[in-house]
Every structure is written in C-alpha cells, then in structure tokens.
Amino acid sequence: MFDRATIVGVGLIGGSLGMALRARGVAREVVGVTRAEASIVSARAARAIDRGTVDPAAGVAGADLVVLAVPPDQVVPMARRVAPHLQPGALLTDVASVKAEIVESIEALLRPESGPAFVGGHPMAGNERQGVAAASPDLFEGTAYLMTPTPRTPRGSVERLAGLARALGAIPLEVEPAEHDRMVALVSHLPYLVAAALMGTAGAAGPAAGPSLLGATRVAGSPVAMWAQICRLNREPILDALRAFRKELERLETAIADGDRLDALLEAARRARLRLGGAPSKGPDKG
Amino acid sequence: MFDRATIVGVGLIGGSLGMALRARGVAREVVGVTRAEASIVSARAARAIDRGTVDPAAGVAGADLVVLAVPPDQVVPMARRVAPHLQPGALLTDVASVKAEIVESIEALLRPESGPAFVGGHPMAGNERQGVAAASPDLFEGTAYLMTPTPRTPRGSVERLAGLARALGAIPLEVEPAEHDRMVALVSHLPYLVAAALMGTAGAAGPAAGPSLLGATRVAGSPVAMWAQICRLNREPILDALRAFRKELERLETAIADGDRLDALLEAARRARLRLGGAPSKGPDKG
Numbered sequence: 001m002f003d004r005a006t007i008v009g010v011g012l013i014g015g016s017l018g019m020a021l022r023a024r025g026v027a028r029e030v031v032g033v034t035r036a037e038a039s040i041v042s043a044r045a046a047r048a049i050d051r052g053t054v055d056p057a058a059g060v061a062g063a064d065l066v067v068l069a070v071p072p073d074q075v076v077p078m079a080r081r082v083a084p085h086l087q088p089g090a091l092l093t094d095v096a097s098v099k100a101e102i103v104e105s106i107e108a109l110l111r112p113e114s115g116p117a118f119v120g121g122h123p124m125a126g127n128e129r130q131g132v133a134a135a136s137p138d139l140f141e142g143t144a145y146l147m148t149p150t151p152r153t154p155r156g157s158v159e160r161l162a163g164l165a166r167a168l169g170a171i172p173l174e175v176e177p178a179e180h181d182r183m184v185a186l187v188s189h190l191p192y193l194v195a196a197a198l199m200g201t202a203g204a205a206g207p208a209a210g211p212s213l214l215g216a217t218r219v220a221g222s223p224v225a226m227w228a229q230i231c232r233l234n235r236e237p238i239l240d241a242l243r244a245f246r247k248e249l250e251r252l253e254t255a256i257a258d259g260d261r262l263d264a265l266l267e268a269a270r271r272a273r274l275r276l277g278g279a280p281s282k283g284p285d286k287g
Numbered sequence: 288m289f290d291r292a293t294i295v296g297v298g299l300i301g302g303s304l305g306m307a308l309r310a311r312g313v314a315r316e317v318v319g320v321t322r323a324e325a326s327i328v329s330a331r332a333a334r335a336i337d338r339g340t341v342d343p344a345a346g347v348a349g350a351d352l353v354v355l356a357v358p359p360d361q362v363v364p365m366a367r368r369v370a371p372h373l374q375p376g377a378l379l380t381d382v383a384s385v386k387a388e389i390v391e392s393i394e395a396l397l398r399p400e401s402g403p404a405f406v407g408g409h410p411m412a413g414n415e416r417q418g419v420a421a422a423s424p425d426l427f428e429g430t431a432y433l434m435t436p437t438p439r440t441p442r443g444s445v446e447r448l449a450g451l452a453r454a455l456g457a458i459p460l461e462v463e464p465a466e467h468d469r470m471v472a473l474v475s476h477l478p479y480l481v482a483a484a485l486m487g488t489a490g491a492a493g494p495a496a497g498p499s500l501l502g503a504t505r506v507a508g509s510p511v512a513m514w515a516q517i518c519r520l521n522r523e524p525i526l527d528a529l530r531a532f533r534k535e536l537e538r539l540e541t542a543i544a545d546g547d548r549l550d551a552l553l554e555a556a557r558r559a560r561l562r563l564g565g566a567p568s569k570g571p572d573k574g
Binding site for chain 2: 124125126127143144184186187188190191192193194195196197198199200201202203204209210211212213214215216217218219220221222223224225227228231232235238239241242243244245246248249250251252253256257259262263265266267268269270272273274275276
C-alpha cells in the first residue's frame, strides 16, 4: 500500500502505528523520526521502525506516507518544518485529538492541487500509558479512525487514509473538523476532565476505592502535558461540554433530593450505555 | 470455618460468595434461599450452593453463618423475617453498600448479648452485570471488605467476619457505619452518578466513543433498581458528594477558561490516581 512510511514521533500512537504497518505489510519500509538518538534504538528494538533519524527533513524525504504523531501543539510546527521536503504525491496526516486549528493551519501551508496532500486523522485508540514501550500493533483493532477532510482535500487522499485505517483493523469515519472537535470534547476530553475532578473529590478515600472509581478515573493517571495542550487547543468545545455535563448532573441532583424521576433518568442512562456497546467486564475490575 | 452457611439471595454477590465458600472449603455446606424454585436449579448448576429453598425461615435454621445478599432495601425486612429462626451462636451479616440505617435497624431487632450477632458487611466487589450467571468464586480476591461494627457488636463476631473476608481473598477493613456511608458515596455512588450524567451528555456521540468514555461509563449500564435504592438510602452523603464534585469541576472549568493553574490541577489529579493504584490497562480499552 505504501512504499516508505515515515512516522514523526515514535511514542504510544506512532510506535503502535509503525508496528502495525510493519506487521501487516502495509508499508515496505517504516522510517521513524525521533527527538533523541536513543529513541531510535528503543523504537527499533520494539520493532516499530526499520530505521530512524533525528532529522525530520531527511526522515520524510522519499516517503509516500508521513504521519505526524507528535504532541498536539507540535503538529503544526512540525508540518511547517517538513512541508518543503515532502515528495509531491505524499499523503501527510496526523493523529492529534484536536483538529479544526490544525487542519486550517496545515491546509494554509500546503497546496493540495500541486503537491503533497494533508488529511487530518484521529485514531480513537490509546490508553493512559505513553511511549513506545506501551505500543502494540493491535492498538487500532476495532477502533474508530476519524478523518477530517475539508472541501479542499483531494478525495483520492481521503480514500488512501481510509485504506490505511482499514489495514490497521480500524473503522474509518469522516467528520467535518469543527464537528470533530465538538464530538471529541464530549466523548474524550470531558471524560478525562470528569475523571480528574473525581480524583479531586474522592481521591483521599483511596483505600476503599471500588471498581467504579478505579474504572472511571483510570484516564486521570495519564500524562498531563498532552491533556493540558488539548484543553488549550479545544477550549470552547470543552467548556460547552462541561456546561452540558453540569446541567445533566444538576438534573440528577434534583431528582435525588426530590425523590422524583430518578429511576427514569438512570434508566435512560443505562439504555444509552447499553446502546454504546463495549464488552462487559469479564469479572470484577479490581484495578 | 463454618458448618452451614446460608446465603439469602443468590445473585452476583450471593452467588459469588457461595462459590467461594464451597471452592475454598470455608463452609461445609452452603444453603441458598431464593425467591423462585427455578433459581435454586441455576444456583446449583453454577456450583454456588449445595441445596436451596424458597423459605427463608427454613433456610437459616441450623446455620452458623447467614449472609443477607438481597437488594439494599430488602435487607431489613429480610432480617426481620429470619431473626426468630436464627440459632443463638449464628453470625448474621449483609452485603449492602449502604450501612447506617441498616445497621441501626437490625441492631434494634437482635440482642447481641443473648443470641445471634449482626455485623454489617460490604464487600467492595462487583461489576455491572447481575445474577448468578455473572458470579465468580474469585470476585472478592484482592478487594476491600468493609465491616461496620458498632460499640454494641461483640468483638468475636467482628473477628469471625474478618476471617471470612480473608478466606475469600479480600482485605477486611473496619469503619464506623455513618463514615462508611460518606466514604462509599464518594468512591462508589458518585462515580456511578457521574457515569450516568456522562451518558446523558455524551451518549448521543456514541459511534465515536473512545476508551475513556467507555471506561468511565461502564457502571452506568448496571441495573437501575439497586442504584435508585442506594440513592434513597444514602441520600444526604450522596448529595454532599455531588456538591463537592461540582465544586471540583468548576475549579477545572475556571482553570480552562482562564488558561491558568490547569496543569497543576491535572497533575494533582494524576498523582492522586497513581497513588490509588490499580493495574494499568494492558492495552487499549476498546470496550
């Protein structure tokens, strides 16, 4: 599918992507761009890349797929840095969980009609760990792979990214960039902030933590730097989501205080959760 | 450790308890009390009980351990029903996640100095499923087993319940009943209500649900009846917990809006979560 895939940033997502591209024969060669020489050694040892470099310009030369898997606030600076070195037919994509600003900035950098094309990407995979040591070639299996093309994006490039997503075992879904940001504010950024607030409230009662607290707050243990960036890059949709959530919470609070309508509210939540799917836990989540 | 253990209510917790008592040789015989004859057949087939009855009075006769594993609002009525039939040295306990009202009511029923003794119990185990089909003899392994004795509770009975908890692989912890209710409002009831509110807010964006939403809301899929009872039985501590949580959420909201102190708040939550422990997920929680 690809001759040379270059992954800039070989952490949890970038490393898992490299492993999957290699293990599934999606790319003939996987090149990793890291910040330090030592990271090349560990990325190779983890079978995430074939070879590596600390020079982004050299790394993307000759690549027909370039994935920017750097932290969200570094995507645009990195795109600016590698853009002059991309080959004309290359597909450029990223994996950041915030899209509107990134897509707009990178589209302004590239001229899709006459060179490499950018398609915003956001694989909805990951866990609370980080680094290539936590990477897995199966990370994307069965997950949604959100793609955020714009009217300027060549359809052929969207199809190539969809093909990549399918080759990883993921399900490609298209969504408009601003709509994407509103949606992930609800399904990803809000749950993280709620987990952080739960820790602030219930963390001190730790020794008696039950399965629901452990399950609900696991994501609060993930590295702060990326989430703080996300909160800055996606501020308005996140604030909207927090307001909507607080209203929902106040409805429950009133229902509990009044002893009224509570069962109906909880039942609606239960049905929504069952529709959402996801495997039930196999046993107690003892964390 | 026990000659005859009677479990009243053979669902997820009662069934798991029966399986564990039998598999670990903690009781010579396990008797199940169910509401329907058909439940006796399935409980026996699941190896949760040796024999069963639909008559609580007959079920507890001759038992030296009686565990009331019925829904929270049925614990006191069931205790009232079986009390006259308990043998003098019997240990009576329950598994409800709300304790103050239950403990007070049952202590008023029994006279510990001259007959069976009651010790409130709350194994912090379970998952979002229900019924003996979801039961497992390892459900309690490594979990906290909260015990809520009062100054009236004979110490020997507390020790017997602690021994039972240890035999199940759980860690016995003593806590005063009202303190218990405040604590579980924070670590168990609040996470459930937050999960329900998250579903109310983000449920419609289901197709793109990421691992943190799935993990944070799993408990919202559990049967409503028990949670609605808990909200009624533990109303004030739960309302206090909801208020504390909303304050915490407002702090985060302000920090995001002002772009100030956010990293410090998130980092404090992360450290609290890491202190809480619990195994990191082995890979992506694709739900």
